[in-house]
Amino acid sequence: MSDLTLTEDLSTRAVVAGPTTPAASASPVRRGRRTGGGNWIVHLLLGFGAVVMVFPFVWQALTAFKTFQDSVQVPPVVIPDPWVFTNFVEVFDSMPFAQMFANSVLLTIGRTVGQVILCTMAGYAFARIPFRGRNVVFVVFLSVLMVPSQLYLLPQYEIIQSLGWLNTLQALIVPGIFSAFGTFLMRQFFMSMPVELEEAARIDGANPWQTFWRVMVPLAKPGIIALTVFTVLWSWNDLLWPLVVTTDPEKMPLSVGLSQLVGLHGTDYPVLMAGALLATLPMLITFMILQKQFIQGIAFSGTKG
Amino acid sequence: MLRTTTGRTVAALAASAAALLALSACSSGSGTSSSDDVTISYGIWDQNQQPAMEEIAEAFTAEHPNVTVEIQLTPYKEYFTKLQTSVSGGAAPDVFWMNGPNFQLYASNGVIAPLDDQGVEASDYPQGLIDLYTYDGSLYGVPKDFDTVALWYNTELFDAAGVEYPSAGWTWDDLKAAAAKLSDPAAGVYGITATQYGQENYYNSIAQAGGEVISADGTESGYGSSEALEGITLWTDLIAAGSSPTAQQMTDTAAEDFFISGKAAMFQNGSWAAIAYAENPDLAEKVNVAPLPAGADGNQSVIHGIGNVANAKSTNLDIAKEFAAFASGEQAAAIQSESGTVIPAFNGSQQAWVDALPQYDLQVYIDALESAVPYPVSKNTAAWTALESEILSQVWAGTVSPEDGLTQLAEEMQAALDAESE
Numbered sequence: 001m002s003d004l005t006l007t008e009d010l011s012t013r014a015v016v017a018g019p020t021t022p023a024a025s026a027s028p029v030r031r032g033r034r035t036g037g038g039n040w041i042v043h044l045l046l047g048f049g050a051v052v053m054v055f056p057f058v059w060q061a062l063t064a065f066k067t068f069q070d071s072v073q074v075p076p077v078v079i080p081d082p083w084v085f086t087n088f089v090e091v092f093d094s095m096p097f098a099q100m101f102a103n104s105v106l107l108t109i110g111r112t113v114g115q116v117i118l119c120t121m122a123g124y125a126f127a128r129i130p131f132r133g134r135n136v137v138f139v140v141f142l143s144v145l146m147v148p149s150q151l152y153l154l155p156q157y158e159i160i161q162s163l164g165w166l167n168t169l170q171a172l173i174v175p176g177i178f179s180a181f182g183t184f185l186m187r188q189f190f191m192s193m194p195v196e197l198e199e200a201a202r203i204d205g206a207n208p209w210q211t212f213w214r215v216m217v218p219l220a221k222p223g224i225i226a227l228t229v230f231t232v233l234w235s236w237n238d239l240l241w242p243l244v245v246t247t248d249p250e251k252m253p254l255s256v257g258l259s260q261l262v263g264l265h266g267t268d269y270p271v272l273m274a275g276a277l278l279a280t281l282p283m284l285i286t287f288m289i290l291q292k293q294f295i296q297g298i299a300f301s302g303t304k305g
Numbered sequence: 306m307l308r309t310t311t312g313r314t315v316a317a318l319a320a321s322a323a324a325l326l327a328l329s330a331c332s333s334g335s336g337t338s339s340s341d342d343v344t345i346s347y348g349i350w351d352q353n354q355q356p357a358m359e360e361i362a363e364a365f366t367a368e369h370p371n372v373t374v375e376i377q378l379t380p381y382k383e384y385f386t387k388l389q390t391s392v393s394g395g396a397a398p399d400v401f402w403m404n405g406p407n408f409q410l411y412a413s414n415g416v417i418a419p420l421d422d423q424g425v426e427a428s429d430y431p432q433g434l435i436d437l438y439t440y441d442g443s444l445y446g447v448p449k450d451f452d453t454v455a456l457w458y459n460t461e462l463f464d465a466a467g468v469e470y471p472s473a474g475w476t477w478d479d480l481k482a483a484a485a486k487l488s489d490p491a492a493g494v495y496g497i498t499a500t501q502y503g504q505e506n507y508y509n510s511i512a513q514a515g516g517e518v519i520s521a522d523g524t525e526s527g528y529g530s531s532e533a534l535e536g537i538t539l540w541t542d543l544i545a546a547g548s549s550p551t552a553q554q555m556t557d558t559a560a561e562d563f564f565i566s567g568k569a570a571m572f573q574n575g576s577w578a579a580i581a582y583a584e585n586p587d588l589a590e591k592v593n594v595a596p597l598p599a600g601a602d603g604n605q606s607v608i609h610g611i612g613n614v615a616n617a618k619s620t621n622l623d624i625a626k627e628f629a630a631f632a633s634g635e636q637a638a639a640i641q642s643e644s645g646t647v648i649p650a651f652n653g654s655q656q657a658w659v660d661a662l663p664q665y666d667l668q669v670y671i672d673a674l675e676s677a678v679p680y681p682v683s684k685n686t687a688a689w690t691a692l693e694s695e696i697l698s699q700v701w702a703g704t705v706s707p708e709d710g711l712t713q714l715a716e717e718m719q720a721a722l723d724a725e726s727e
Contacts, residue, residue, distance in 0.1 A: 069587040072562040075493070094352075157394045166396060240383075244390050247346070247377040247398075264351050264381040265577045266561070 057280075064088070064274040071269040087274035094271070095257045096249055097278070104253040104279075107172045107242070108235040114177025115231045116224055123186025124212055128198070138187070144180040153244065160245055171245040172253065176235060182227050189223035190216060225294060236283055254279045343621050344373045345628060348388065348401030350381040353580075357644040361637045365628055372624055374400075392416050395618060399625040400632065403446050403614045405437050405679075406686035409523075411614070412440035413684060418617040419443040423630040430633075430650050431608065433679045438612040446612025447633035448650035450641060452575040453606040453673035454505055454597060456480075457582070461591045462487055462494060462570040471571070471595035473669075477513075477539055480571075480598040484548035487570040497571040498560040499540040499549035501701045503693065504680065505573045508607045511536030512678045513600030523683035524722055529715035535600070538707050541700060552701040573597065576670040580645050583662050596669045608677035610650050684725045689718040 063071050064087055066080040091097060125131075126138050156175050165171040193216065201211045217224075239255045246252045258279060261272045287294070349358055355378055362374035377398050379387050385407060391397040392411075403411065411417050421443050427435045430448045438446030456471050463470055466487045471480075484496025500506055503518075511518055516532025519525065527533055543549045550563060564572035565588055583589050597604045613632045615625040631637060638649035642657035648670060649655060659667045683689070692714060700710035 069565070069585065072559070072565050074558055074562050074566040074568045154390055154393055157390050161394045161396050240386070243379070243383050244387050247379075249378075259380050259383065260352060260378060262380050262382060263353065265575070266581050 060273050060280075061277055063270055064277045066270050068268055068270055071273075084270065087270045088278070090268075090271045091261075091275040091278060095260065095275075097254075097257070097275075099250050100252055100254045100257040101279075101282075103169070103172070103251065104236060104255070105282075106169055107176075107238075107253050108232055110169070110173035111176040111235040112228055112231045114173065115179050115182050116227060118177055119179055119182030119186045119227060120217060120220065120224060121212075122183045123188075124190050124216060126183065126187040127190035128216075129208070141180055142184060145184070150240070153240065156241075157244055165245075167246055167248045167251045169251070172242050172251075175241065176238070179231070182231065185227055185230075186220065186223055189220055193219060229294065232286075233283070341371050342373070343371060343624055344375055345399040345619070345621055345625055346375045346377050347628070347632070348377045348379065348384075348398035350379055350384040350402060351646075352378060352380075354641075354644070354646050357641050357646060358632075360640045361632050364636055364640065365631050368631075369624070372628075374628060392616075397616050397618070399616050399619040399621060400613060400629045401616065402449070403438070403612045405609050405682045406690065408438060408446060408612065408614075409440055409682060409684045409686075412445045415617055417445050417614040418619075418622060418626060419445055420447060420615065420626055420629060423447070423626055425630055425633075429635075429652050431610075431652070431674050431677070433608045433674075433677050434610045434612070434650055437610070437679055437682070438614075446614040447630050449611045449613050449633045449637075450647035451608055451610035451650050451674075452577055452648065453608050453670050453677055454509055454573055454575050455606070455669045455673065456571060456595045456597055457564065457574050457578060457592055458571045458595060459564070459567060459569075459591055460593060462567065466570070468570075470593070471598070473596050475595070475598040475604075477510075477598050477600050481543065481546070481548070484543060484571065485546060488548045490547065493568055495550050495563065495569045496548040497543060497573075498555060498563050498569045499543040500555055500560040501540075501552065501694070501697055502560075502573075503690070504607055504609060505575060506540055507536055507697075508681060509573070509597055509605060510539045510600060512605040512607065513597070513602055514539075515600070515602035517678075518681035519683060519722075521679075524726060526689070526715045526718040526722060528711050528718060532602075533715075534707055534711055537697070537700065537711060539600070541703075541707055544701070545703075552698070552703070567591070576648050576667070577646075579662055579665060579667055579670075583645075583664070589664070592665075594665050594667065594669055596673065603676055605676045605678050606673040607680050608674065609680035611647075683722060685721070688721040688725070692717050692721065 062078065062080060065083045065085070066077065067082070067084050070077040070080060126134065126141075160166060160171045160175070165174075197215055197219070198211050201215045206214065237255060238253075239259060242253050243256045243259065246256060249257065254275075258272065258275050261267065261275055347358065347362065349355065355376060358376055362376060365374055366372055384402075388397060388401065397416075403417070425444060425447050427444070431451060434448035434451055435444065438444060438448060456475075458471050460470065466489075468483050468486050471483070480497070487496035488494060508518055511527070511533050514532040514535040516530045516536055517527040518533070519527055540549075544551055549555075550558075550560070550569070555563075560569075561572065561574070563569035565585065579594070582592055597606055613629040615622065615629040619625040633650065635651055635654065638651035638654035639657065641647055641649045642654050643661065645658060645661035648658045655671050659671060696705070696710050696714045696717070699705040700707050705713075
């Protein structure tokens with residue numbers, strides 16, 4: 001069944017939903033009743049949103065194949081003529097791309113694993129373990145969220161420098177594994193879970209660690225997935241901190257390497273876009289592969305809520 | 306019960322943190338070589354100049370076999386953010402590039418070291434650059450290169466419109482007349498791009514009208530004068546006459562792109578443009594360069610250049626100072642000159658730059674030295690350049706008249722300058 005026929009099918013049955021499975025459309029009776037007109041508007045809005053979101057990416061991809069002259073043409077040249085593939089070669093020539101890519105991957109994995117472990121434990125502690133001054137500590141902790149991150153740039157730099165960590169992988173990772181936001185997110189998640197689950201675990205003889213590890217963490221999967229997504233994206237894109245703590249191209253992540261393609265008086269846009277495209281692809285592919293888990297995780301949280 | 310668990314969690318955390326530390330201590334143990342060997346770092350911001358800088362570093366090592374110079378490239382947009390952070394943290398490069406707007410801030414805070422003892426002869430460099438890098442009577446930066454501004458033009462568009470090429474002796478009136486003739490709204494072609502750029506456009510025209518952006522001692526704003534007004538209205542009039550794209554158009558599309566695509570016949574640009582245009586196969590044959598047109602007081606260009614400075618806190622300060630002078634010296638100038646990227650500041654070494662691209666009249670950039678005016682700076686330049694761009698953008702867009710805009714700019718800039726001296 002093509003998308004188009006599916007859409008018509010749905011609109012005639014007055015069902016509100018985006019793309020859905022044939023199985024779902026087979027039992028439309030249980031869906032809410034909406035007008036067919038509303039359906040068109042929804043599709044129009046969604047379609048418009050999709051175009052707006054995708055356009056910059058398409059433009060980036062097209063520019064990556066243009067000559068420099070085409071990339072700065074007034075009025076703009078849309079389709080590259082001729083198609084140029086040397087821009088990608090130039091990206092590899094102008095920076096140690098493979099090493100930077102590896103750095104980005106390690107940075108992202110390190111930060112994400114660190115945050116998931118620390119934020120989950122801290123979030124659980126703030127949500128469920130009563131200790132003196134818990135709320136005060138939590139509010140103080142949260143106040144970190146109110147401070148613009150640029151403000152810690154200098155003190156953090158001084159710490160990292162006095163540890164002798166400049167130009168090292170741990171300088172990229174360690175400051176990124178603590179997150180007030182992540183802790184807050186996980187705390188809210190644990191707060192929303194029924195206390196009865198823990199009580200049941202305790203009656204079955206589980207100690208607090210077992211309760212946390214065996215019962216609560218598996219249930220917190222949707223929250224952990226959300227946290228992972230945020231952290232992965234933020235780590236992959238992070239520029240300012242890695243820029244400041246690395247001076248050796250071999251230690252830089254891709255975000256810093258790409259920024260060096262921006263010239264003072266002129267930038268070779270096709271090469272920059274080719275590099276950016278190469279840097280974006282791994283993220284895209286990862287999310288396409290993990291999309292199912294991601295959506296399942298969210299659906300899971302919906303049934304529990 | 307609960308207490309102990311918390312205790313255990315904390316202990317586990319502490320243990321893992323300690324493990325992490327131990328791990329990092331292992332991996333960060335970088336090799337420290339014998340005490341004679343010295344490595345100094347050299348901070349730069351232009352990737353195009355990196356090969357020339359590496360060559361200069363090698364030349365220095367040839368003279369000092371125990372010294373290695375390591376180039377640290379940071380893109381210009383982030384260069385000063387990173388420099389400020391690393392200076393405060395005490396890990397800034399030993400020698401680094403400095404520019405005019407930031408120089409006094411670093412010199413006045415003792416971040417960079419005076420270079421008076423390095424035997425630098427002021428007469429070897431253009432006076433405007435020596436002045437730019439002198440603070441409180443001491444030279445803190447040795448001029449590395451310079452850029453002046455000239456008028457690039459597209460010969461094809463001039464030929465098509467039957468207009469004579471710009472030449473020495475051109476006045477503002479000639480410029481306006483030619484720009485009007487060259488404009489062809491139907492084809493989307495404009496005579497010139499009257500961009501809201503300081504260095505390329507209005508800093509020059511204000512000087513050409515006989516005004517100044519800032520007084521020589523950096524304490525008084527010059528925007529309140531009628532000359533400054535003339536220098537600004539030159540550009541806004543060109544937009545109003547339809548000889549230039551509007552401010553909106555030049556926000557949507559980089560002004561230089563109009564020139565590169567053959568949609569603007571003239572474009573004022575710095576000497577850095579020469580190599581970029583020469584390397585652009587679609588443009589190289591169609592363009593040439595002429596002196597700036599003259600206003601009431603002449604055809605002055607602003608001059609700016611990078612200076613090499615030494616980090617006052619460098620552990621190898623003597624070598625750092627020596628390298629700062631070396632990287633701006635005669636041998637380094639020859640290396641830069643041959644690369645064709647920038648005009649070296651060292652007098653007498655500029656000819657190789659001119660000869661590197663014989664197809665263009667690059668001598669106009671060197672001739673501009675004679676009447677060049679210093680790039681306007683003060684102790685905290687960024688405070689009032691922010692005002693400039695904010696207020697002048699309204700003037701360029703036409704929402705504020707040039708008279709009102711400049712009156713406001715002069716007042717606010719003066720307040721910023723007064724705050725500096727307190």
